[in-house]
Amino acid sequence: MNNSYNLERPLIMHIDLNSCFATVEQQARPLLRGRPVVVVNRRTDTTSIVTASYEAKARGIKVGMRVRDAKLLVPEVVALESDPAKYRFVYHKLLGIMSDYSAHVSMKSIDEGAIDFHQATEAMRFRELREIGAEIKQRLKDEIGSAMRCNIGISTNRFLAKTAASLHKPDGLDVIDATNLRATLASLHLTDLTGIARHNEVRLKAVGITTPLQFLDADEVTLHKIVFKSIVGQQWYQRLRGYEVDDVASTIKRVGRQYVLESRTLGRDEIVKRLHHLCESVGSRLRAQRKVARGVYVYAKTPDHQYWHASQMSQLPFSSDTTINVLAQQLFQAAPRMIQEIGVHCYELSDEGDGQLSLFGDVIMRERHLVHAIDEINQRYGDRTVHAADTLQTGEFVKQKIPFGSTRYL
Amino acid sequence: MDDEIFLHERIEVVAVFGAGLNPCRPLKFRRANGREIAITEIGLRHPSIQGKRTLHIFDVTDGSADYRLEFDSQQLTWQLTREADHYE
Numbered sequence: 001m002n003n004s005y006n007l008e009r010p011l012i013m014h015i016d017l018n019s020c021f022a023t024v025e026q027q028a029r030p031l032l033r034g035r036p037v038v039v040v041n042r043r044t045d046t047t048s049i050v051t052a053s054y055e056a057k058a059r060g061i062k063v064g065m066r067v068r069d070a071k072l073l074v075p076e077v078v079a080l081e082s083d084p085a086k087y088r089f090v091y092h093k094l095l096g097i098m099s100d101y102s103a104h105v106s107m108k109s110i111d112e113g114a115i116d117f118h119q120a121t122e123a124m125r126f127r128e129l130r131e132i133g134a135e136i137k138q139r140l141k142d143e144i145g146s147a148m149r150c151n152i153g154i155s156t157n158r159f160l161a162k163t164a165a166s167l168h169k170p171d172g173l174d175v176i177d178a179t180n181l182r183a184t185l186a187s188l189h190l191t192d193l194t195g196i197a198r199h200n201e202v203r204l205k206a207v208g209i210t211t212p213l214q215f216l217d218a219d220e221v222t223l224h225k226i227v228f229k230s231i232v233g234q235q236w237y238q239r240l241r242g243y244e245v246d247d248v249a250s251t252i253k254r255v256g257r258q259y260v261l262e263s264r265t266l267g268r269d270e271i272v273k274r275l276h277h278l279c280e281s282v283g284s285r286l287r288a289q290r291k292v293a294r295g296v297y298v299y300a301k302t303p304d305h306q307y308w309h310a311s312q313m314s315q316l317p318f319s320s321d322t323t324i325n326v327l328a329q330q331l332f333q334a335a336p337r338m339i340q341e342i343g344v345h346c347y348e349l350s351d352e353g354d355g356q357l358s359l360f361g362d363v364i365m366r367e368r369h370l371v372h373a374i375d376e377i378n379q380r381y382g383d384r385t386v387h388a389a390d391t392l393q394t395g396e397f398v399k400q401k402i403p404f405g406s407t408r409y410l
Numbered sequence: 411m412d413d414e415i416f417l418h419e420r421i422e423v424v425a426v427f428g429a430g431l432n433p434c435r436p437l438k439f440r441r442a443n444g445r446e447i448a449i450t451e452i453g454l455r456h457p458s459i460q461g462k463r464t465l466h467i468f469d470v471t472d473g474s475a476d477y478r479l480e481f482d483s484q485q486l487t488w489q490l491t492r493e494a495d496h497y498e
Contacts, residue, residue, distance in 0.1 A: 028454035028469035029476040029494065080414075085467075089456035143431055145454055382461035 005178040006156040006242030011117040013129060014153040014161035015098060015136065017090070018169050020111035022053035024090050025080050027145040036077045040067055042262070043081050050082060054170050087111075090144055097139050101132060106247075112165075114158050116247070129154045133173045156242035162194055181242065185212040195236075203227050216240045255286045255293070256345030262397050264303060264340060271339060275332055276325050277394040278344045280387055283321035286346055287375060292317035293346035296327040301341040308336050316364065317350060320371045321388070419490040423479065436468055436479060441490065447472045 017023060021039040026032045036056035038049045045068040052061045052070075056077060061070045067079050091110050098105045098113060102120040107113035117125055124132075133152040140148040153164025155176040164174040167184070176184050190201050190212055207227055209215050215236070223233030235245045257278045261271065275298070286293060294317050299309035310331040318324065328344050335342075374386045384395060425436040432455060438448045453469040453476070466481040475495030481488050 024454070030451050030453050030471045031474075031476050031494075085458050086454065086456050089454075147453075378461075380461045382463070385461065 004241070005181055007178050008156055010129065010155045010161075010175055010177050011125070012155055012158055012161040012244075013115045013117065013133060014112065014155075014158065014165045015094070015115070016112040016151045016153075016162070016165045017094065017148070018111075018151055019051055019053055019057070020090070021051040021082060021087055022056070023148060024086055025083070026053060027147040028086060030147075032078060033147055036061065036074050038067065038070060038077055038079050039082050040079050041082050042260075043079075045071070049079075090148075093144050094140070094150075097136060097143065101136075112162075114161060130173065130175065137171070137173070157239065157244040158246045159194060159239045160242055163188075163192075166192070176242075178242065182213065182216070185216055185240075188212045190215065212240075252289060252291065252349055254297075254345045254347040254349065255282055255289065255291065256297070256343060257281045257285075258299075258341060258343030259398050260341045261339060264338070268337075271342065272329065272332065273390050273394050274398055275328060275342055275344065276388060277391040277398045278342065279325035279328050280321040280384075280391060281398075282344055282346055283319060283324050283371075284375070284378075284383075286319045286324075286349075287352075287371065290352045291349045292319045292352050293324075294318070294348035294350075295346065296324060296331065297345040297347060298328050298331045298335070299343045300332075300335045300339045302336055302338050303340045304338075306336070308334075310334060311347075313348065319352065320367050322367075325388075414492055414494040416492060417490050421479070421488050421490045423481075423488040434466065434481070436470065436481075436488075439477075439479065439488065439490070447477070 022037045025037055025039060026035075032053075034055060035053070036059055037053040038056055038061060039051040040047045041050055045066070047067055049061065049063055049065050049067060049070060052063055056070070056074065059074045061074060061077065067077075070077050070079075087110055091107070095105065095107060095113070098115050101124055102115045102117050104116035104119055105113060106116070117129065133154065136152065137150060140150055149171040151165040151169055151172045153161045153166070153172075153174055153176070155161040155164050156178075160176045160181070163184070164176045165172065167174045167187075190196050190204060190210065191198070193212060193215075196204070196215075204210070204215060204227060207218075207222060209218055209227070218227070218237075220234060220237040223237050224231070225233070227233055228236065238245050259274055259278055261274065266274075294315075295311060295313045297309065297311040299307065301307055312327060312331060314323075314327065318327075324344070324346060332342075377386050378384065419442050421442070422440040423436050424438050425434055427434050432452070434455070435452060436449055438446060440446050449470045450473045451471050453471060455466060455468050458465040458467055458480075464483045466483060468479040468481065470477050470479060475493055477490060477494075478492035479488055480491050
């Protein structure tokens with residue numbers, strides 16, 4: 001194990017478009033620049049804020065706050081409905097720019113990613129990374145628009161690079177290396193560190209660790225055996241010293257979608273149609289990843305915050321909308337009457353074509369061909385050109401939203 | 411909420427098709443009521459893929475209102491689809 005700080009040259013660059021969706025809206029609509037803007041998923045005062053512009057944040061508006069509460073705080077706040085196509089465009093532009101510098105680019109979400117320069121071309125590696133960071137900032141302005149800003153952090157691992165990117169928002173460019181690691185951590189709170197939220201903060205405080213510097217100075221055995229009681233403790237020990245432990249490819253374990261009902265007075269038949277719409281959406285995502293599933297999980301949340309869920313496994317793998325819907329609807333019959341939110345997930349995923357065909361091979365192949373033909377039509381003429389008659393009216397309500405946390409569907 | 415007006419209005423557009431990072435730049439447009447609007451800034455241009463059909467969406471301003479113009483690359487037509495000017 002490494003006890004000292006990582007002394008190598010910082011070659012990881014983290015790029016973060018903070019307040020991304022609000023910034024993109026302000027880029028698209030020049031009259032909104034300098035104003036408090038929030039982005040929401042639905043045009044109602046009861047909906048929660050997805051993103052707030054820096055001007056809105058400066059006046060106390062927070063992500064997750066309801067629009068009506070934000071209006072009490074800042075009456076002139078402008079609430080815009082999210083426009084995923086616009087954000088996807090900016091994501092692909094950012095990804096394109098980042099990929100010009102190294103083949104090793106990993107996007108963590110729609111608005112942040114990292115460039116690993118370790119295996120970049122020699123010409124690129126010999127360039128000063130601060131200079132490349134400044135160049136990327138300028139390219140964002142030139143290639144997307146003059147109001148685009150980003151935070152850039154450079155360090156020896158992904159964690160410290162992300163930490164560096166959060167030091168001077170909204171347009172920062174900072175480096176953390178062995179020479180300034182202690183000084184930087186001394187300026188932060190425990191919960192400023194990515195991965196240390198309330199729960200982990202309590203764990204650390206239980207052993208007297210109340211600052212990032214104390215966290216850095218804690219010995220490995222304490223972190224491993226007492227604080228985290230797992231390998232996670234050793235990973236934190238390495239991570240804080242600038243060694244890479246987060247360069248791991250994630251695998252898809254489930255594919256799902258949820259929907260907060262637009263009204264609490266919807267009849268059961270209407271809720272069931274929206275569940276069907278979600279099943280079509282999940283099926284489409286599943287097949288886009290060339291996966292098949294064996295399990296379906298359905299949940300519902302009630303207005304008094306009760307959580308109901310049910311799941312079932314199938315003997316045969318499936319990926320068609322019809323099968324997902326049939327399984328989900330069977331489960332949903334036991335759901336409570338008063339519902340505020342519904343969701344459906346497929347799990348136990350494997351690669352399409354991995355399994356052996358059963359005695360029902362002909363039936364399965366016929367269904368696959370039919371589903372494939374429908375997918376081709378939808379790819380050619382646009383999403384939901386062909387879908388179940390049951391969901392004819394639901395598209396007005398159950399719209400595609402911004403996929404936070406995953407870039408698989410962008 | 412934001413006071414956006416959603417429209418579906420065919421418009422006539424004067425645009426420059428040139429070189430550079432933004433090869434298509436609408437300069438001004440004439441609305442159905444005959445009013446001419448001079449574009450002072452293109453905020454963002456992004457494509458909207460609808461199957462094999464591509465719409466090029468231009469969010470623009472004339473300095474007093476924001477507009478959304480959509481250019482259908484298959485039909486070669488322009489539509490005004492949004493207007494927003496009541497921010498106060």
